[in-house]
Amino acid sequence: MSTPALPLQPSAPAAPKLTDLEIKDAQLIFSSVWQRLEEEFGRENLRFPKEIILLGGAPGSGKGTNTAFITQARGLTCPPIVISALLDSPEAKSLKDGGNMVGDREVVGLLLRRLLRNDYHDGAILDGFPRTHVQVECLKLLVGKIHGLRREFYGSPLSIHFRQPTVHIMVLFVDEKESVARQLRRGTETRAHNDEVLRSGVGEMIEDRPTDHDEGLARRRYRVFKDQTWDALQSLKETFHYHFINAHGTLHEVEQNILKELNYQSTLELDPRTVDRLRHVPVANEIIVHARQELVKRLDSYEFGQPELFGQVVSFIAKKILPIVQRHAISGAALVNTEEALLGDPTALAMLIDVFSERGFHAVVDIHRIEVPEKFDVATGLITCRMKKVFRIQLRFQGSEIRRG
Numbered sequence: 001m002s003t004p005a006l007p008l009q010p011s012a013p014a015a016p017k018l019t020d021l022e023i024k025d026a027q028l029i030f031s032s033v034w035q036r037l038e039e040e041f042g043r044e045n046l047r048f049p050k051e052i053i054l055l056g057g058a059p060g061s062g063k064g065t066n067t068a069f070i071t072q073a074r075g076l077t078c079p080p081i082v083i084s085a086l087l088d089s090p091e092a093k094s095l096k097d098g099g100n101m102v103g104d105r106e107v108v109g110l111l112l113r114r115l116l117r118n119d120y121h122d123g124a125i126l127d128g129f130p131r132t133h134v135q136v137e138c139l140k141l142l143v144g145k146i147h148g149l150r151r152e153f154y155g156s157p158l159s160i161h162f163r164q165p166t167v168h169i170m171v172l173f174v175d176e177k178e179s180v181a182r183q184l185r186r187g188t189e190t191r192a193h194n195d196e197v198l199r200s201g202v203g204e205m206i207e208d209r210p211t212d213h214d215e216g217l218a219r220r221r222y223r224v225f226k227d228q229t230w231d232a233l234q235s236l237k238e239t240f241h242y243h244f245i246n247a248h249g250t251l252h253e254v255e256q257n258i259l260k261e262l263n264y265q266s267t268l269e270l271d272p273r274t275v276d277r278l279r280h281v282p283v284a285n286e287i288i289v290h291a292r293q294e295l296v297k298r299l300d301s302y303e304f305g306q307p308e309l310f311g312q313v314v315s316f317i318a319k320k321i322l323p324i325v326q327r328h329a330i331s332g333a334a335l336v337n338t339e340e341a342l343l344g345d346p347t348a349l350a351m352l353i354d355v356f357s358e359r360g361f362h363a364v365v366d367i368h369r370i371e372v373p374e375k376f377d378v379a380t381g382l383i384t385c386r387m388k389k390v391f392r393i394q395l396r397f398q399g400s401e402i403r404r405g
Contacts, residue, residue, distance in 0.1 A: 026137030029105045033112060033138075034145060041116065044153070047161045048115050048146050050293075051123035054130070054139075054240075055080070056233045057172030059211075059221045060182030061247040062254060063127055066172065069255050070125060073262055075292050078119040083128035086110050104134045112142070122293045136232050140239060143167060159304050160297070167240040170261070171233055172247040172254075179222045180215060187212025274303040277314055278355065298354050312342055313351040325395060332399020335392065343391045352393075362396040 037046060053070065057063045067080050086092065091110055107129070115124055130136045143165055150162040174182070190208050197203045211217040236242065243261040247254050278299075302310040321336055328334040343349050349365060356363035368390040375384040 023137055025104075026134045026141065029108060029134065030138045030141040033105065033109045034141075036109070037112060037116075043149065044158055046116065046145075046149060047121060048112075048142070048165065049120045049122065049124045050163045050296075051076075051166045051168070052115075053123070053125045053168045053170055054233075054236075055125055055127045055170050055172075056229060057245075057247065058174050058179045058225050059218070060179045060186065061172035061174045062251075063172055065251065066247075066254060066258060067125060067127065070170070070258060070262070073259060074123060076123045076125065078122075078124065080125040080127050081111065081114055081120075081129075083107065083111070083126070083131070086114065104132060104138070108135065108138045122297075130232050130236075131229050133232055133235065136235050139167075139236070143240075155304075160301050163297075163300060168243060168262070169233060169236050169240050170243045170245060170258075171230075172245045174247045176219065176222050176226075178248060180218045183212050183218040183221070184215060274299055277303060277311065278358065295354060295358055298350075299358060302351055302354075306347065309345070309348055310351055313348050314355060316340060316342055317352065317355060321393065321395075325397075330399055332397050334395045336395070338391050338393065339389065340391065344389065349391075356395065360397065364394045366392040366394070368392060 051074065053074065055063055055067065055070070071080065087107070087110070089110070091113070092106070111126070111129060114120070130139055146162070146165045150159075150164065153159050153162045187209070190206050190212065193203070194205050194208060197205055211221050245254070245257050245261060247257075249257075320338065320340070324336050325334045343352065343365075353363050353365060370388045370390060371385040372388045373383050374386050376382075377384070
């Protein structure tokens with residue numbers, strides 16, 4: 001089944017510019033929330049996720065369906081933060097029970113507290129945020145604060161906890177006709193499922209939305225998205241990494257579109273100084289996704305914690321190992337024997353393996369200890385040996401086949 005072509009920019013009214021009042025409201029709301037967080041947690045404990053993915057999309061575009069896939073693709077282990085569910089949390093209920101309205105201030109406060117949980121330290125997917133222009137401005141202020149904390153704690157033992165943030169805006173888009181059809185189909189399937197649960201007593205009921213049974217309501221829901229949420233998401237396009245996903249087509253086709261947009265790029269996730277340090281090591285085609293987060297953390301910790309040793313290891317790779325690797329480029333395999341004393345440091349050896357892993361190589365290092373005779377005592381017959389340590393570095397990578405006519 002071919003995927004229908006979509007315009008890169010779906011027709012929609014231009015996003016209105018923020019009024020001075022909206023910007024001022026956002027600044028007041030965010031300042032109030034941030035001050036309370038500092039008082040409650042302390043500045044040194046305001047450790048937000050390394051990666052934040054803002055997932056938005058038209059009704060029926062497949063946000064819920066594709067969330068698990070996106071989570072796996074990015075190697076995240078925590079569940080997504082669904083704003084509608086967050087507003088039903090005990091914290092939100094406590095606010096409502098106290099007679100308070102849950103507006104932008106409360107949404108931002110609840111969200112930031114949730115992001116501070118250790119579960120989300122490596123990354124978080126936000127479903128349904130931002131929805132308003134005030135929330136958009138609060139997001140920009142949050143990222144600015146994260147950068148400020150990173151500068152503040154740079155060079156301190158806490159610097160590894162304040163990493164360069166990466167923010168992705170991911171919009172799953174379908175046109176109005178497809179959105180309405182999917183909403184109504186979902187309504188039919190949900191009702192059939194719930195009827196079967198009631199009949200058999202097996203399984204769990206699924207939320208049945210009134211808008212999924214009325215074409216007029218479904219169409220109105222889509223237009224509310226285009227008029228409000230779409231504008232809010234579009235306004236972030238010039239600030240963060242923006243991914244427009246064509247959500248027409250089969251589930252597999254949509255997943256491939258998502259993968260194409262979210263392929264790991266170290267230049268986005270590593271600190272720029274680390275990228276500069278590694279620029280002489282060629283990038284291979286792929287990197288193992290499930291190891292990405294731990295690998296990025298280790299490499300950044302080398303650059304911040306042990307830059308001198310890290311520089312020596314990268315220089316050794318570039319000058320001593322890469323010339324041998326390049327001579328074996330067609331075979332896709334190289335074996336390097338070296339007595340380099342630098343590798344006697346276990347940390348340097350770990351750095352070497354991690355550098356090659358980040359560049360797309362599979363590296364294995366064996367240490368061979370060989371006794372080399374140095375002296376022979378004629379009178380006693382004793383042979384004095386020195387221990388020679390040889391590091392055998394095995395590298396595998398994508399080679400190139402030679403075609404013969």
